[in-house]
Amino acid sequence: MESSHRIDVHHHIIPEPYLKALRDAGVDEPIKGVAYPQWDLDTDLAVMDRNGIQASIVSITAPGMGFTSGPDAVRAARATNEYMAELIERHPGRYGGFAVLPLPDVAATLAEIQYAVGTLGLDGVGLFTHYNGTYLGEAEFDAVIDCIAELDTVAFVHPTVPPASDQPSFGLPPSLYEFPFETTRMLASLLYHGTLDRRPDLKLIAPHAGGAAPYLAKRLTYAVTINPTLAAREPADLLGSLRSVYFDTAMSANPHTLAGLGSFTDTTHILFGTDYPFMPESTTVETVAGVDEFFSDDNVRRQVERDNALALFPALAERVAAFAGTAAAADR
Template structure:
C-alpha cells in the first residue's frame, strides 16, 4: 500500500460518514434520571446542534445516531418498548428535519425478542431508520445466545445493518482497578459477543448478517488467529468450531471509533481489509478533542491509498446504509 498521508477528505459531497455517533434524546435522558448509565463515565450533555458543530468542524457530512449502553434495558417490561418507540420516533423526526446530516440506528427493547422484532418492523418499515443498534449482550447473555437468533435471522433476511456497541460487563467486580469499564472492558465485551457468535455457529448459519463492531472489533484483530485453536485446546469443541474463523471475522464490519491510530489500524486492516472498515467518532461520549484526534489518525494513516481512505471514510458506510445513501444523493 502506498503512503498517502496527504490525502484529506474535505467537507461537502465527499465528506465523512460517522457510524459511531451517539445521541441523548430528551425522553431518554429523562427516563435515565439519576441512574448511572456506565459506571465511572461522565455522562455528557447533547443536542443536535452540538453534533452538527463537531461534524462541520471535522468534515463529517452525516452522522448515524445511536443510543449507547445501557440501551433501554434499564426500564422494565412494556416501559422498555415504550421508551424505544419514543427514541426511534425522535430519530425519525430529526432525520426529517436534517435528512442529509443525520441517520439513525434504531434501539430495540431487548432482551424481549418478541417486542424487539415488532419494533424492528416499525422502525425500519414505518419510520425508515437506517439500521438497528444492539448491545453486545443483555444481562448475562451475549448475541450468540440461541434466544437472540430469531431476531438476528430476521435482520439478516431484511439486509439491515446492525451496529453493535459494548455494554458494561455483567457480574464482575468493576471496582478492582478503580477504572471505568469503557476504558478497557468494552473491548473485551465486543470480543466476547463475537466469540459467542462464532462458537455457537450463528455466523455460519447467517453468513449475510451485516454486523458493524465498535472500536476496531475490540481485541479481535489481535486474537483472530488464536480463536482458530478452539478444537486444539479442547477436542470437545470440534463440533462447535466455526467453519472458518478468519473468514467469518473478515466478513464483519468494524468502526474505528477510539481506534484510528498506528497500533490498531494495521492489525484491523490485515484482518478485515479496507472494504469492511468504517469511520466513527464516539461523540459525545468522547469529546470533540478526541474527534479531532481520531479524524487526524484516520486521515494520516500511511497504510491506505487515497481510494481506500475514501472507502473507509464514506463509501463503505453508504453501501451498508442504502437509505442514508439515497438521502445524501438527493440532497
C-alpha cells in the same frame, strides 16, 4: 476530496425522550464510572461541520433500555426511535439512525425492529454485546438475528459493562478497557454458537476496531486444539466469518491499532467512527487526523471515510445525494 465528506457510523445522541426514561427510572449514573455528556442538536451539527462529517448514523449507547423493562422499556424505545426518525426527516442529508430495542424482550423487540426499520425507515438497529449476561450468539436471540438478516438491515453492536458483579475494576471505568473485551466476547459467542455460519448474510458492525478480536483472530481458531470435544461447535471458516464483520475507527485511529486491523481485514470493511459525544470533540479531531495519516492513499481513505458506509447504507446514500443536489441548486 470535498471538505465535508465523512460518514460517521459511531455517533451517539442523548435525546429528551431517552433522558426522560432515565429520570423516570431514577437512574443517575447510566454507565458506571463514565461522566455522562450533554447533547444538543446545534452543537452536534457544529462539531460535524468543523470535522468534515457530512452525515452521522446515530445510536443510543449503554445501557440502552437495560435500566428498565416491560412496557416502560417498550415505550421508551418507541419514543427514542421516533425521535431519530424525526431528526432524519428534519436533516435528511445529515443523519441516519440505529434503532434502540427493548431487549431482552424478544417478542417486543421483533415488533420494534419491524416498526423502526419498516415504518420509520431507520438505517439499522443498535444491539449490545449481552443482555443480563446472555450474549448475542445464544439461542435466545436467534429470532432477533434472523429478523435483522432477513430485513437486510445493519446491526451496530455496542459494548456494555460486563455482567459479572464481582468483576475487578481497579477504580477505573469499565469502558476504558472492558468494552473492547466485551466486543471480543460477543464475537466469540457468535462464532462458536454457529450464528455467523447460519447467517452469513448478517451485516454487523463491531465498533472500536473490533475490540481485541482482530488481534486474537488466529488464537480464536484453536478452541478444538485446546479441547477436542468442541469439534461440533467449530465454525466452518472462523477467519472468513470474522472478516465478514465491519469495524469502525472510534477510539482506534492510531498507527498501532489500525496496523493490526488493516493486516486482518480488507479496507472495504473499515468504517469511519468517532464515538462523539461520549468522547469529546478533541478525540474526533484525533480520529480524523489518525485516519488521514494512516490511510495515505486517497482512494483507500475515501473508502474508509465515506464510500464503504454509503455502500452499506443505500437509503442514507440516497438522502446524502439528494441533500447535496439541493444544496448545489441553492448555491446556483
